[in-house]
Amino acid sequence: MSNIEFKDLTFGYGENLIFDHAQINIDDRWKLGLVGRNGRGKSTLLKLLEGKIITDSSIITDKNFVYFPQLLTEEDLNDEKISSESRNQETLKGDFVESLSVNITDRKSQLTFYLLNELTEFEQWELERELSLLKVDLEVLWRPFESLSGGEQTKCLLAILFLDETNFPLIDEPTNHLDMASRKVVAQYLNKKSGFIVVSHDRNFLDEVCDHTLAIERQQVILYQGNYSTYEQEKKLRDDFELAEDERLRKDISRLKRTSLEKRDWSNQRENVAGATFVDKKVAKKQNQRAKAIEKRMGQEVENKEKLLKNIEKTDPLGMNFQPSHHRRLIQFEKFSLAFDKKILFQPIDFSLKVGEIAAIVGPNGQGKSSIIKYFSGNFSGERNGFVQLPQGIKISFVRQIYDNRGYLKDFATENQLDYELFLSNLRKLGMERKQFTQKIETMSQGQQKKVELARSLSQEAELYLWDEPLNYLDVFNHEQIVQLLENSQPTMLLVEHDQAFVEKVSNQIINLKDT
Numbered sequence: 232m233s234n235i236e237f238k239d240l241t242f243g244y245g246e247n248l249i250f251d252h253a254q255i256n257i258d259d260r261w262k263l264g265l266v267g268r269n270g271r272g273k274s275t276l277l278k279l280l281e282g283k284i285i286t287d288s289s290i291i292t293d294k295n296f297v298y299f300p301q302l303l304t305e306e307d308l309n310d311e312k313i314s315s316e317s318r319n320q321e322t323l324k325g326d327f328v329e330s331l332s333v334n335i336t337d338r339k340s341q342l343t344f345y346l347l348n349e350l351t352e353f354e355q356w357e358l359e360r361e362l363s364l365l366k367v368d369l370e371v372l373w374r375p376f377e378s379l380s381g382g383e384q385t386k387c388l389l390a391i392l393f394l395d396e397t398n399f400p401l402i403d404e405p406t407n408h409l410d411m412a413s414r415k416v417v418a419q420y421l422n423k424k425s426g427f428i429v430v431s432h433d434r435n436f437l438d439e440v441c442d443h444t445l446a447i448e449r450q451q452v453i454l455y456q457g458n459y460s461t462y463e464q465e466k467k468l469r470d471d472f473e474l475a476e477d478e479r480l481r482k483d484i485s486r487l488k489r490t491s492l493e494k495r496d497w498s499n500q501r502e503n504v505a506g507a508t509f510v511d512k513k514v515a516k517k518q519n520q521r522a523k524a525i526e527k528r529m530g531q532e533v534e535n536k537e538k539l540l541k542n543i544e545k546t547d548p549l550g551m552n553f554q555p556s557h558h559r560r561l562i563q564f565e566k567f568s569l570a571f572d573k574k575i576l577f578q579p580i581d582f583s584l585k586v587g588e589i590a591a592i593v594g595p596n597g598q599g600k601s602s603i604i605k606y607f608s609g610n611f612s613g614e615r616n617g618f619v620q621l622p623q624g625i626k627i628s629f630v631r632q633i634y635d636n637r638g639y640l641k642d643f644a645t646e647n648q649l650d651y652e653l654f655l656s657n658l659r660k661l662g663m664e665r666k667q668f669t670q671k672i673e674t675m676s677q678g679q680q681k682k683v684e685l686a687r688s689l690s691q692e693a694e695l696y697l698w699d700e701p702l703n704y705l706d707v708f709n710h711e712q713i714v715q716l717l718e719n720s721q722p723t724m725l726l727v728e729h730d731q732a733f734v735e736k737v738s739n740q741i742i743n744l745k746d747t
Contacts, residue, residue, distance in 0.1 A: 233259050235280070235399075238289040242275065249275055250288075253452045255445065259294060259399060262421065263428045264437045264459060267447035268544060269662055269678045269706045273430050276447070277401045280428075297398035299405065300388045301350045343379065343387060344372040350388075351395040361390035364423070366416050381408035382596040389417065393424055400427040406436050407703050410596045410729050415439075432706050434459045435732055449544065470543050546708050547660045548715060549689060550653050553722040556694035558622045560585050561723050566617035568747075569602050576602060577744040579617055589717060589724040591734045594744030600727045601632055604699045607725075628693035630701045632727075634684045636672045643672060647687055654690040658682055661709055678704040689716075696724040702733060713737075 237255040241248065249272035257263060265273050278284040280296045347358065359369055365386040371379055379387070385405060392400050402421075406414050418439040421429070428445075431437055437444070437459035444455040444462040455462045562584040569576050576599030584590050592600045605611040607621070608629055636643060640658075644651045655668065661682045667675065672683050681704040688696065702710055710733060717724070717737045728734055734741065 233293055234291070235259060235294060236289075236291040237279075238291065240279075240286070240288040240290075242279070242284070242286045242288065250452065251450075255452055255454070257428075257445070257454075258443075259426050261443040262425060262441050264441035264444045264462075265428055265430045265447070266437070266444060266459065266462065267706075268708055269704075270664070271447040271449075273447060274403070277403065277428070277430070280401060294399040295397060296401050297392065297395060299392050299400060299402040300385070301392065341375040341377070342373055343376045346376045347372075347387060347391050351391050353391065353394045357394055358390060361394060362386065365390060365420050380597045382410065382413045385409060386413070386417070389420065402427055402429040404430055404432070404704075406431055406433045406729070408596070408700070408729075410598075411593065411731050412595060414729065432702070432704075432710070433730060434463075434707055435730075473543060544708055546662075546712050548719070549657050549660055549712050551689050551716055551720045551722060552650055552653060552692050553696075553720050554626065554692050554694050556586055556622070556625060556723065558586065558625070558694075561622060561625065561695050562725065563620040564617070565619075567619050568616045569599050569606060569611065569613055570616060571613040573614070575616070575747045576613075578747055580742055580744070582740065582742055584723060584725060586723050587721045588739045589722070589726060589737050590740045590742055591726045591728060591738035592742045592744060593727075593729075593734065595746075598744045598746065600744060601699050604629070604631075604697050604725070604727060607697055625695055626691075626693045627695045627697060628688045628691040630685055630688045630696075630698040632699040632703070634680070636680065636683050636687070638673075639671055640668055640683070643683070643687075644690075647691065649687060649690040651690075654686050657686040657689050660712065661686065662706070678706075681705060682709075685713075694723065696722050696726075698724060699727045700729065701726070702728060702730050 235255075235257040237250075237253060240250045240253040240255065242250045265276065267273055275284065277298065279286060279290065280292075281298055282296075344355070344358075347353075358372070362369060362372075367383060367386045367390075371383050371387065376384065376387075385408070389402075389405065392402070405417055409417065414433065414436055418436055421427070421440045429437070429440060431440075439458075441458045442456075444457060444459060446453050446455065446462055446466070455465060457465075560583050564580050564582050566579040566581060568579045577594065582590065592603060594600055602611055602613070606615065607627065608631075638646075640655070641651070643649075644654050658668070659665065663679060663682055667679060672680060675683070685701060685705075688698070701713065705713075710730070714733065714736050726734075726738065
């Protein structure tokens with residue numbers, strides 16, 4: 232056993248401190264969940280451990296750290312035989328965006344087995360053992376890495392992460408793009424391992440995987456023994472105590488203020504009354520001094536009150552430009568399915584979506600969920616079977632899984648005919664800092680770009696919403712904001728999402744796509 236210790240960790244960007252004299256001590260055997268709102272410093276903490284960010288504060292450890300996902304770029308996979316369409320897959324655009332020095336010179340070197348072997352050394356049987364635990368068909372090893380689904384790529388990279396026993400794993404958002412079944416498989420896999428730090432916004436996943444939780448809050452870093460639910464329960468107790476104490480102090484301040492004013496008014500009256508005796512004036516002077524003492528105490532109470540609520544995460548309700556349609560039914564599917572090269576993606580489905588209903592499409596990765604959303608946006612290049620009906624001229628708003636928003640927010644809002652005030656308001660409520668409003672969208676982080684995509688959809692006039700994995704890159708507080716918004720606004724929506732708890736909370740019906 233050894234520890235990973237931060238002593239008096241102080242670090243920030245410019246004048247904004249992320250960590251202020253934080254003390255963190257981590258046992259290297261723990262399955263540690265790292266949680267906190269976007270922008271609180273989770274990625275910064277991982278980069279400090281990796282040595283990508285240098286600080287004057289002491290980091291005491293004998294560990295070497297390895298980051299997940301071990302990163303592949305388009306250059307690493309670039310080859311004249313790889314189509315531009317393949318290079319634009321979501322996984323290459325999203326998760327695997329940094330560097331690995333691999334020269335792709337022939338078809339053999341593109342194969343998954345050889346690419347993974349460049350990342351770490353292993354025996355073939357060892358890799359096959361790990362992939363079997365992750366329920367991956369071993370045939371993927373002999374296919375080009377770029378041809379694998381996002382879930383298959385994630386599992387392959389997880390497998391080699393734990394084959395490298397010399398390094399301590401830092402696992403960042405392993406559930407992005409994984410379907411519900413794959414999330415459970417990955418959770419079971421991690422349960423059999425020990426000694427890692429994992430960042431995720433999927434609370435069910437963290438509950439299944441973690442035995443300790445490190446929470447980066449607004450003003451402090453707190454370690455909890457237990458999973459995410461333990462953290463959530465204990466934080467609620469602390470928040471409830473702070474709110475109760477805040478209410479008590481508010482009442483005390485109000486009472487003191489009233490008493491101070493009464494004593495000051497009485498003393499002023501006694502001092503200024505005609506014919507007041509020396510004794511009366513002396514008593515009045517004492518009352519005035521008492522009033523000042525009360526005001527001083529009141530100032531101390533106000534100072535105490537300001538120290539409260541420092542770690543309560545406040546979120547404001549989002550707004551939605553939903554325009555209820557006069558049509559009773561917005562989508563009607565009858566024996567509907569999609570196909571690529573005459574290969575049917577899923578068994579035909581029959582269902583209708585009425586005004587005010589939210590239908591969630593679920594199913595394994597690669598089953599065709601996103602293809603349904605692409606079909607309605609006009610970006611599906613395959614074939615349609617069966618019947619689908621949509622009222623002509625209906626206003627539709629999309630949240631896309633892959634997006635290429637660019638430019639400054641003001642110009643972006645004009646180009647997309649957005650309610651600009653609502654757009655900026657939603658971005659602020661989602662947790663984007665005002666200073667980021669002057670950035671170009673393409674320079675923002677993945678989480679910030681996702682907020683732009685979501686705020687764009689919310690700010691458009693729409694009768695129907697088609698959302699494809701809206702929760703990716705958003706924190707659990709954003710998840711709750713979206714749940715509350717959908718419960719309050721009751722829009723008409725077709726939704727693709729892998730977060731089971733979210734789907735169960737917001738949907739009126741679930742369409743389960745099945746293999747043919």
